[in-house]
Amino acid sequence: MKRWLSLVLAVLASALAAPAAYAQNYNGPTVSCASRDGGYRECYTGFRGPPVLVNNVSDTRCVENRNWGSRRPGTVWVDDGCRGLFREGMSFMPPPGPGPAGSRVVRCESGSGAYRECRVNRYATVELRRQLSNSACLEGRTWGMRDDRIWVRDGCRGEFMVTAGSGGGWQPGPGPGGNYAITCESQDGRYNTCNWDSRYGRPGRIQQxxxxxxTEGYTWGFRGDEVWVDRGCRARFFAR
Structure with missing residues:
Protein backbone atom coordinates (compact mmCIF):
# COMPACT_ATOMS: atom_id res chain seq x y z
CA MET A 1 0.00 0.00 0.00
CA LYS A 2 2.82 2.41 0.93
CA ARG A 3 4.67 1.55 -2.26
CA TRP A 4 1.55 2.25 -4.37
CA LEU A 5 0.95 5.58 -2.58
CA SER A 6 4.56 6.62 -3.15
CA LEU A 7 4.21 5.85 -6.88
CA VAL A 8 1.04 7.96 -7.17
CA LEU A 9 2.69 10.89 -5.37
CA ALA A 10 5.72 10.67 -7.65
CA VAL A 11 3.52 10.77 -10.78
CA LEU A 12 1.58 13.78 -9.46
CA ALA A 13 4.79 15.63 -8.59
CA SER A 14 6.15 14.99 -12.08
CA ALA A 15 2.97 16.34 -13.72
CA LEU A 16 2.98 19.48 -11.61
CA ALA A 17 6.63 20.13 -12.38
CA ALA A 18 6.22 19.69 -16.15
CA PRO A 19 5.53 23.36 -17.07
CA ALA A 20 8.59 24.54 -15.13
CA ALA A 21 10.76 21.88 -16.75
CA TYR A 22 9.53 22.92 -20.20
CA ALA A 23 10.38 26.56 -19.52
CA GLN A 24 13.86 25.68 -18.27
CA ASN A 25 14.64 23.39 -21.21
CA TYR A 26 13.28 25.63 -23.97
CA ASN A 27 16.16 26.25 -26.36
CA GLY A 28 16.83 29.90 -27.07
CA PRO A 29 18.76 33.00 -25.96
CA THR A 30 18.01 34.56 -22.59
CA VAL A 31 17.62 38.20 -21.58
CA SER A 32 18.17 39.52 -18.05
CA CYS A 33 15.94 42.32 -16.74
CA ALA A 34 16.24 43.77 -13.24
CA SER A 35 14.15 46.19 -11.18
CA ARG A 36 16.74 48.43 -9.51
CA ASP A 37 15.89 49.84 -6.07
CA GLY A 38 12.36 48.52 -6.54
CA GLY A 39 11.70 50.76 -9.56
CA TYR A 40 10.05 50.11 -12.90
CA ARG A 41 12.28 49.11 -15.81
CA GLU A 42 11.61 47.99 -19.37
CA CYS A 43 14.13 45.86 -21.28
CA TYR A 44 14.39 45.23 -25.00
CA THR A 45 14.35 41.50 -25.84
CA GLY A 46 13.83 41.29 -29.59
CA PHE A 47 11.52 38.31 -29.00
CA ARG A 48 8.78 37.70 -31.56
CA GLY A 49 6.83 35.56 -29.09
CA PRO A 50 5.89 36.44 -25.49
CA PRO A 51 8.64 36.46 -22.82
CA VAL A 52 8.76 33.53 -20.37
CA LEU A 53 10.39 33.73 -16.93
CA VAL A 54 12.94 30.89 -16.65
CA ASN A 55 14.92 31.97 -13.59
CA ASN A 56 13.85 34.15 -10.65
CA VAL A 57 17.16 35.84 -9.73
CA SER A 58 15.84 38.16 -7.00
CA ASP A 59 14.77 37.41 -3.44
CA THR A 60 11.49 39.04 -4.45
CA ARG A 61 9.17 36.58 -6.16
CA CYS A 62 8.53 37.55 -9.80
CA VAL A 63 4.82 37.16 -10.59
CA GLU A 64 3.57 37.76 -14.14
CA ASN A 65 1.22 40.75 -14.54
CA ARG A 66 2.05 41.80 -10.98
CA ASN A 67 5.71 42.78 -11.08
CA TRP A 68 6.71 41.66 -14.55
CA GLY A 69 5.10 41.36 -17.98
CA SER A 70 5.14 42.62 -21.56
CA ARG A 71 3.22 45.62 -22.88
CA ARG A 72 4.36 45.36 -26.51
CA PRO A 73 6.27 42.90 -28.70
CA GLY A 74 10.01 42.70 -28.21
CA THR A 75 10.07 44.01 -24.63
CA VAL A 76 9.68 42.85 -21.03
CA TRP A 77 9.06 45.04 -17.96
CA VAL A 78 9.90 44.45 -14.30
CA ASP A 79 8.94 46.31 -11.12
CA ASP A 80 8.93 46.10 -7.30
CA GLY A 81 12.31 44.38 -7.02
CA CYS A 82 11.78 41.59 -9.56
CA ARG A 83 15.00 40.43 -11.26
CA GLY A 84 14.65 37.62 -13.76
CA LEU A 85 16.03 35.74 -16.71
CA PHE A 86 13.63 35.54 -19.65
CA ARG A 87 13.40 33.44 -22.81
CA GLU A 88 11.10 33.65 -25.81
CA GLY A 89 7.92 31.62 -25.43
CA MET A 90 5.76 30.07 -28.08
CA SER A 91 3.47 32.30 -30.13
CA PHE A 92 0.12 30.80 -31.11
CA MET A 93 -1.03 33.64 -33.36
CA PRO A 94 -2.74 32.25 -36.48
CA PRO A 95 -1.35 33.20 -39.89
CA PRO A 96 -2.88 36.41 -41.26
CA GLY A 97 -5.85 36.07 -43.58
CA PRO A 98 -6.62 38.10 -46.68
CA GLY A 99 -6.85 41.84 -46.25
CA PRO A 100 -9.90 44.03 -46.82
CA ALA A 101 -11.03 45.13 -50.27
CA GLY A 102 -8.80 47.79 -51.80
CA SER A 103 -5.71 46.59 -49.94
CA ARG A 104 -2.35 45.26 -51.04
CA VAL A 105 0.71 43.82 -49.32
CA VAL A 106 3.97 45.77 -49.48
CA ARG A 107 7.22 44.12 -48.44
CA CYS A 108 9.73 46.49 -46.85
CA GLU A 109 13.08 45.30 -45.52
CA SER A 110 15.95 46.78 -43.54
CA GLY A 111 18.97 44.98 -45.02
CA SER A 112 22.03 44.74 -42.73
CA GLY A 113 20.18 46.95 -40.21
CA ALA A 114 20.11 49.95 -42.55
CA TYR A 115 17.32 52.53 -42.78
CA ARG A 116 15.05 52.07 -45.80
CA GLU A 117 11.83 53.63 -47.12
CA CYS A 118 9.12 52.03 -49.28
CA ARG A 119 6.69 54.28 -51.12
CA VAL A 120 2.91 53.97 -50.58
CA ASN A 121 -0.03 56.36 -50.85
CA ARG A 122 0.07 59.36 -48.51
CA TYR A 123 -3.38 58.69 -47.05
CA ALA A 124 -3.25 54.89 -46.87
CA THR A 125 -3.69 52.91 -43.66
CA VAL A 126 -0.64 50.73 -42.98
CA GLU A 127 -0.47 47.79 -40.58
CA LEU A 128 2.23 45.19 -40.02
CA ARG A 129 0.80 41.97 -41.46
CA ARG A 130 3.70 39.58 -40.95
CA GLN A 131 7.18 39.94 -39.48
CA LEU A 132 9.84 38.24 -41.61
CA SER A 133 12.96 39.06 -39.59
CA ASN A 134 14.39 37.78 -36.34
CA SER A 135 14.81 41.42 -35.34
CA ALA A 136 11.60 42.76 -33.79
CA CYS A 137 9.42 45.08 -35.88
CA LEU A 138 8.08 47.61 -33.36
CA GLU A 139 5.93 50.47 -34.62
CA GLY A 140 7.54 53.82 -33.91
CA ARG A 141 10.88 52.21 -33.12
CA THR A 142 11.96 49.97 -36.01
CA TRP A 143 9.16 50.77 -38.46
CA GLY A 144 6.63 53.49 -39.08
CA MET A 145 4.84 55.71 -41.59
CA ARG A 146 6.15 59.07 -42.79
CA ASP A 147 4.08 60.98 -45.37
CA ASP A 148 3.84 58.60 -48.34
CA ARG A 149 6.45 56.06 -47.21
CA ILE A 150 6.84 53.11 -44.87
CA TRP A 151 10.23 53.24 -43.14
CA VAL A 152 12.13 50.36 -41.55
CA ARG A 153 15.46 50.12 -39.73
CA ASP A 154 17.55 48.01 -37.30
CA GLY A 155 16.93 44.80 -39.24
CA CYS A 156 13.12 44.91 -39.35
CA ARG A 157 11.77 43.05 -42.39
CA GLY A 158 8.02 42.75 -42.80
CA GLU A 159 4.96 42.48 -44.98
CA PHE A 160 2.67 45.47 -44.52
CA MET A 161 -1.04 45.65 -45.32
CA VAL A 162 -1.65 48.90 -47.17
CA THR A 163 -5.35 49.75 -47.41
CA ALA A 164 -6.69 52.35 -49.82
CA GLY A 165 -10.10 53.98 -50.25
CA SER A 166 -12.91 52.54 -52.32
CA GLY A 167 -13.35 53.47 -55.96
CA GLY A 168 -10.83 53.89 -58.74
CA GLY A 169 -7.25 54.28 -57.63
CA TRP A 170 -5.96 55.56 -54.32
CA GLN A 171 -8.25 57.85 -52.37
CA PRO A 172 -7.39 60.36 -49.63
CA GLY A 173 -8.12 57.98 -46.76
CA PRO A 174 -10.04 54.70 -46.62
CA GLY A 175 -13.48 54.15 -45.16
CA PRO A 176 -16.01 56.74 -44.00
CA GLY A 177 -13.29 58.88 -42.43
CA GLY A 178 -12.07 60.26 -45.76
CA ASN A 179 -9.23 62.61 -44.89
CA TYR A 180 -10.43 63.16 -41.30
CA ALA A 181 -7.44 63.69 -39.00
CA ILE A 182 -6.47 65.46 -35.79
CA THR A 183 -3.19 66.60 -34.28
CA CYS A 184 -2.55 65.80 -30.62
CA GLU A 185 0.53 66.92 -28.67
CA SER A 186 2.11 66.11 -25.33
CA GLN A 187 3.57 69.47 -24.30
CA ASP A 188 6.62 69.35 -22.01
CA GLY A 189 6.19 65.59 -21.70
CA ARG A 190 2.79 65.89 -20.03
CA TYR A 191 -0.30 63.73 -20.51
CA ASN A 192 -2.90 65.26 -22.83
CA THR A 193 -6.19 64.23 -24.46
CA CYS A 194 -7.73 65.42 -27.73
CA ASN A 195 -11.30 65.02 -28.97
CA TRP A 196 -11.86 62.36 -31.63
CA ASP A 197 -15.08 61.93 -33.62
CA SER A 198 -16.02 58.33 -32.78
CA ARG A 199 -18.16 58.08 -35.94
CA TYR A 200 -14.90 57.49 -37.81
CA GLY A 201 -13.90 54.53 -35.64
CA ARG A 202 -10.44 54.37 -34.13
CA PRO A 203 -7.33 56.08 -35.55
CA GLY A 204 -5.85 53.87 -38.25
CA ARG A 205 -2.35 55.31 -38.49
CA ILE A 206 -0.28 58.24 -37.32
CA GLN A 207 2.22 60.68 -38.72
CA GLN A 208 4.78 61.27 -35.98
CA THR A 215 4.20 54.00 -29.52
CA GLU A 216 0.59 52.84 -29.15
CA GLY A 217 -0.25 51.78 -25.61
CA TYR A 218 2.81 53.51 -24.19
CA THR A 219 2.97 57.13 -25.41
CA TRP A 220 -0.39 57.31 -27.16
CA GLY A 221 -3.72 55.51 -27.21
CA PHE A 222 -7.39 55.71 -28.07
CA ARG A 223 -10.30 55.67 -25.64
CA GLY A 224 -13.91 56.19 -26.76
CA ASP A 225 -14.01 59.70 -28.20
CA GLU A 226 -10.50 60.74 -27.16
CA VAL A 227 -6.93 60.25 -28.29
CA TRP A 228 -4.40 60.49 -25.47
CA VAL A 229 -0.67 61.29 -25.73
CA ASP A 230 2.10 61.31 -23.14
CA ARG A 231 5.88 61.57 -22.62
CA GLY A 232 6.44 64.07 -25.44
CA CYS A 233 4.60 62.28 -28.24
CA ARG A 234 3.24 64.67 -30.91
CA ALA A 235 1.47 63.20 -33.91
CA ARG A 236 -1.24 63.58 -36.51
CA PHE A 237 -3.86 60.82 -36.25
CA PHE A 238 -5.82 59.65 -39.31
CA ALA A 239 -9.16 57.83 -39.51
CA ARG A 240 -9.18 54.36 -41.00
Whole structure:
Protein backbone atom coordinates (compact mmCIF):
# COMPACT_ATOMS: atom_id res chain seq x y z
CA MET A 1 0.00 0.00 0.00
CA LYS A 2 2.82 2.41 0.93
CA ARG A 3 4.67 1.55 -2.26
CA TRP A 4 1.55 2.25 -4.37
CA LEU A 5 0.95 5.58 -2.58
CA SER A 6 4.56 6.62 -3.15
CA LEU A 7 4.21 5.85 -6.88
CA VAL A 8 1.04 7.96 -7.17
CA LEU A 9 2.69 10.89 -5.37
CA ALA A 10 5.72 10.67 -7.65
CA VAL A 11 3.52 10.77 -10.78
CA LEU A 12 1.58 13.78 -9.46
CA ALA A 13 4.79 15.63 -8.59
CA SER A 14 6.15 14.99 -12.08
CA ALA A 15 2.97 16.34 -13.72
CA LEU A 16 2.98 19.48 -11.61
CA ALA A 17 6.63 20.13 -12.38
CA ALA A 18 6.22 19.69 -16.15
CA PRO A 19 5.53 23.36 -17.07
CA ALA A 20 8.59 24.54 -15.13
CA ALA A 21 10.76 21.88 -16.75
CA TYR A 22 9.53 22.92 -20.20
CA ALA A 23 10.38 26.56 -19.52
CA GLN A 24 13.86 25.68 -18.27
CA ASN A 25 14.64 23.39 -21.21
CA TYR A 26 13.28 25.63 -23.97
CA ASN A 27 16.16 26.25 -26.36
CA GLY A 28 16.83 29.90 -27.07
CA PRO A 29 18.76 33.00 -25.96
CA THR A 30 18.01 34.56 -22.59
CA VAL A 31 17.62 38.20 -21.58
CA SER A 32 18.17 39.52 -18.05
CA CYS A 33 15.94 42.32 -16.74
CA ALA A 34 16.24 43.77 -13.24
CA SER A 35 14.15 46.19 -11.18
CA ARG A 36 16.74 48.43 -9.51
CA ASP A 37 15.89 49.84 -6.07
CA GLY A 38 12.36 48.52 -6.54
CA GLY A 39 11.70 50.76 -9.56
CA TYR A 40 10.05 50.11 -12.90
CA ARG A 41 12.28 49.11 -15.81
CA GLU A 42 11.61 47.99 -19.37
CA CYS A 43 14.13 45.86 -21.28
CA TYR A 44 14.39 45.23 -25.00
CA THR A 45 14.35 41.50 -25.84
CA GLY A 46 13.83 41.29 -29.59
CA PHE A 47 11.52 38.31 -29.00
CA ARG A 48 8.78 37.70 -31.56
CA GLY A 49 6.83 35.56 -29.09
CA PRO A 50 5.89 36.44 -25.49
CA PRO A 51 8.64 36.46 -22.82
CA VAL A 52 8.76 33.53 -20.37
CA LEU A 53 10.39 33.73 -16.93
CA VAL A 54 12.94 30.89 -16.65
CA ASN A 55 14.92 31.97 -13.59
CA ASN A 56 13.85 34.15 -10.65
CA VAL A 57 17.16 35.84 -9.73
CA SER A 58 15.84 38.16 -7.00
CA ASP A 59 14.77 37.41 -3.44
CA THR A 60 11.49 39.04 -4.45
CA ARG A 61 9.17 36.58 -6.16
CA CYS A 62 8.53 37.55 -9.80
CA VAL A 63 4.82 37.16 -10.59
CA GLU A 64 3.57 37.76 -14.14
CA ASN A 65 1.22 40.75 -14.54
CA ARG A 66 2.05 41.80 -10.98
CA ASN A 67 5.71 42.78 -11.08
CA TRP A 68 6.71 41.66 -14.55
CA GLY A 69 5.10 41.36 -17.98
CA SER A 70 5.14 42.62 -21.56
CA ARG A 71 3.22 45.62 -22.88
CA ARG A 72 4.36 45.36 -26.51
CA PRO A 73 6.27 42.90 -28.70
CA GLY A 74 10.01 42.70 -28.21
CA THR A 75 10.07 44.01 -24.63
CA VAL A 76 9.68 42.85 -21.03
CA TRP A 77 9.06 45.04 -17.96
CA VAL A 78 9.90 44.45 -14.30
CA ASP A 79 8.94 46.31 -11.12
CA ASP A 80 8.93 46.10 -7.30
CA GLY A 81 12.31 44.38 -7.02
CA CYS A 82 11.78 41.59 -9.56
CA ARG A 83 15.00 40.43 -11.26
CA GLY A 84 14.65 37.62 -13.76
CA LEU A 85 16.03 35.74 -16.71
CA PHE A 86 13.63 35.54 -19.65
CA ARG A 87 13.40 33.44 -22.81
CA GLU A 88 11.10 33.65 -25.81
CA GLY A 89 7.92 31.62 -25.43
CA MET A 90 5.76 30.07 -28.08
CA SER A 91 3.47 32.30 -30.13
CA PHE A 92 0.12 30.80 -31.11
CA MET A 93 -1.03 33.64 -33.36
CA PRO A 94 -2.74 32.25 -36.48
CA PRO A 95 -1.35 33.20 -39.89
CA PRO A 96 -2.88 36.41 -41.26
CA GLY A 97 -5.85 36.07 -43.58
CA PRO A 98 -6.62 38.10 -46.68
CA GLY A 99 -6.85 41.84 -46.25
CA PRO A 100 -9.90 44.03 -46.82
CA ALA A 101 -11.03 45.13 -50.27
CA GLY A 102 -8.80 47.79 -51.80
CA SER A 103 -5.71 46.59 -49.94
CA ARG A 104 -2.35 45.26 -51.04
CA VAL A 105 0.71 43.82 -49.32
CA VAL A 106 3.97 45.77 -49.48
CA ARG A 107 7.22 44.12 -48.44
CA CYS A 108 9.73 46.49 -46.85
CA GLU A 109 13.08 45.30 -45.52
CA SER A 110 15.95 46.78 -43.54
CA GLY A 111 18.97 44.98 -45.02
CA SER A 112 22.03 44.74 -42.73
CA GLY A 113 20.18 46.95 -40.21
CA ALA A 114 20.11 49.95 -42.55
CA TYR A 115 17.32 52.53 -42.78
CA ARG A 116 15.05 52.07 -45.80
CA GLU A 117 11.83 53.63 -47.12
CA CYS A 118 9.12 52.03 -49.28
CA ARG A 119 6.69 54.28 -51.12
CA VAL A 120 2.91 53.97 -50.58
CA ASN A 121 -0.03 56.36 -50.85
CA ARG A 122 0.07 59.36 -48.51
CA TYR A 123 -3.38 58.69 -47.05
CA ALA A 124 -3.25 54.89 -46.87
CA THR A 125 -3.69 52.91 -43.66
CA VAL A 126 -0.64 50.73 -42.98
CA GLU A 127 -0.47 47.79 -40.58
CA LEU A 128 2.23 45.19 -40.02
CA ARG A 129 0.80 41.97 -41.46
CA ARG A 130 3.70 39.58 -40.95
CA GLN A 131 7.18 39.94 -39.48
CA LEU A 132 9.84 38.24 -41.61
CA SER A 133 12.96 39.06 -39.59
CA ASN A 134 14.39 37.78 -36.34
CA SER A 135 14.81 41.42 -35.34
CA ALA A 136 11.60 42.76 -33.79
CA CYS A 137 9.42 45.08 -35.88
CA LEU A 138 8.08 47.61 -33.36
CA GLU A 139 5.93 50.47 -34.62
CA GLY A 140 7.54 53.82 -33.91
CA ARG A 141 10.88 52.21 -33.12
CA THR A 142 11.96 49.97 -36.01
CA TRP A 143 9.16 50.77 -38.46
CA GLY A 144 6.63 53.49 -39.08
CA MET A 145 4.84 55.71 -41.59
CA ARG A 146 6.15 59.07 -42.79
CA ASP A 147 4.08 60.98 -45.37
CA ASP A 148 3.84 58.60 -48.34
CA ARG A 149 6.45 56.06 -47.21
CA ILE A 150 6.84 53.11 -44.87
CA TRP A 151 10.23 53.24 -43.14
CA VAL A 152 12.13 50.36 -41.55
CA ARG A 153 15.46 50.12 -39.73
CA ASP A 154 17.55 48.01 -37.30
CA GLY A 155 16.93 44.80 -39.24
CA CYS A 156 13.12 44.91 -39.35
CA ARG A 157 11.77 43.05 -42.39
CA GLY A 158 8.02 42.75 -42.80
CA GLU A 159 4.96 42.48 -44.98
CA PHE A 160 2.67 45.47 -44.52
CA MET A 161 -1.04 45.65 -45.32
CA VAL A 162 -1.65 48.90 -47.17
CA THR A 163 -5.35 49.75 -47.41
CA ALA A 164 -6.69 52.35 -49.82
CA GLY A 165 -10.10 53.98 -50.25
CA SER A 166 -12.91 52.54 -52.32
CA GLY A 167 -13.35 53.47 -55.96
CA GLY A 168 -10.83 53.89 -58.74
CA GLY A 169 -7.25 54.28 -57.63
CA TRP A 170 -5.96 55.56 -54.32
CA GLN A 171 -8.25 57.85 -52.37
CA PRO A 172 -7.39 60.36 -49.63
CA GLY A 173 -8.12 57.98 -46.76
CA PRO A 174 -10.04 54.70 -46.62
CA GLY A 175 -13.48 54.15 -45.16
CA PRO A 176 -16.01 56.74 -44.00
CA GLY A 177 -13.29 58.88 -42.43
CA GLY A 178 -12.07 60.26 -45.76
CA ASN A 179 -9.23 62.61 -44.89
CA TYR A 180 -10.43 63.16 -41.30
CA ALA A 181 -7.44 63.69 -39.00
CA ILE A 182 -6.47 65.46 -35.79
CA THR A 183 -3.19 66.60 -34.28
CA CYS A 184 -2.55 65.80 -30.62
CA GLU A 185 0.53 66.92 -28.67
CA SER A 186 2.11 66.11 -25.33
CA GLN A 187 3.57 69.47 -24.30
CA ASP A 188 6.62 69.35 -22.01
CA GLY A 189 6.19 65.59 -21.70
CA ARG A 190 2.79 65.89 -20.03
CA TYR A 191 -0.30 63.73 -20.51
CA ASN A 192 -2.90 65.26 -22.83
CA THR A 193 -6.19 64.23 -24.46
CA CYS A 194 -7.73 65.42 -27.73
CA ASN A 195 -11.30 65.02 -28.97
CA TRP A 196 -11.86 62.36 -31.63
CA ASP A 197 -15.08 61.93 -33.62
CA SER A 198 -16.02 58.33 -32.78
CA ARG A 199 -18.16 58.08 -35.94
CA TYR A 200 -14.90 57.49 -37.81
CA GLY A 201 -13.90 54.53 -35.64
CA ARG A 202 -10.44 54.37 -34.13
CA PRO A 203 -7.33 56.08 -35.55
CA GLY A 204 -5.85 53.87 -38.25
CA ARG A 205 -2.35 55.31 -38.49
CA ILE A 206 -0.28 58.24 -37.32
CA GLN A 207 2.22 60.68 -38.72
CA GLN A 208 4.78 61.27 -35.98
CA UNK A 209 5.73 64.92 -35.51
CA UNK A 210 7.98 64.63 -32.46
CA UNK A 211 11.48 63.30 -31.95
CA UNK A 212 10.03 61.24 -29.10
CA UNK A 213 8.72 57.92 -30.42
CA UNK A 214 4.93 57.62 -30.48
CA THR A 215 4.20 54.00 -29.52
CA GLU A 216 0.59 52.84 -29.15
CA GLY A 217 -0.25 51.78 -25.61
CA TYR A 218 2.81 53.51 -24.19
CA THR A 219 2.97 57.13 -25.41
CA TRP A 220 -0.39 57.31 -27.16
CA GLY A 221 -3.72 55.51 -27.21
CA PHE A 222 -7.39 55.71 -28.07
CA ARG A 223 -10.30 55.67 -25.64
CA GLY A 224 -13.91 56.19 -26.76
CA ASP A 225 -14.01 59.70 -28.20
CA GLU A 226 -10.50 60.74 -27.16
CA VAL A 227 -6.93 60.25 -28.29
CA TRP A 228 -4.40 60.49 -25.47
CA VAL A 229 -0.67 61.29 -25.73
CA ASP A 230 2.10 61.31 -23.14
CA ARG A 231 5.88 61.57 -22.62
CA GLY A 232 6.44 64.07 -25.44
CA CYS A 233 4.60 62.28 -28.24
CA ARG A 234 3.24 64.67 -30.91
CA ALA A 235 1.47 63.20 -33.91
CA ARG A 236 -1.24 63.58 -36.51
CA PHE A 237 -3.86 60.82 -36.25
CA PHE A 238 -5.82 59.65 -39.31
CA ALA A 239 -9.16 57.83 -39.51
CA ARG A 240 -9.18 54.36 -41.00
Missing amino acids: LSETRC
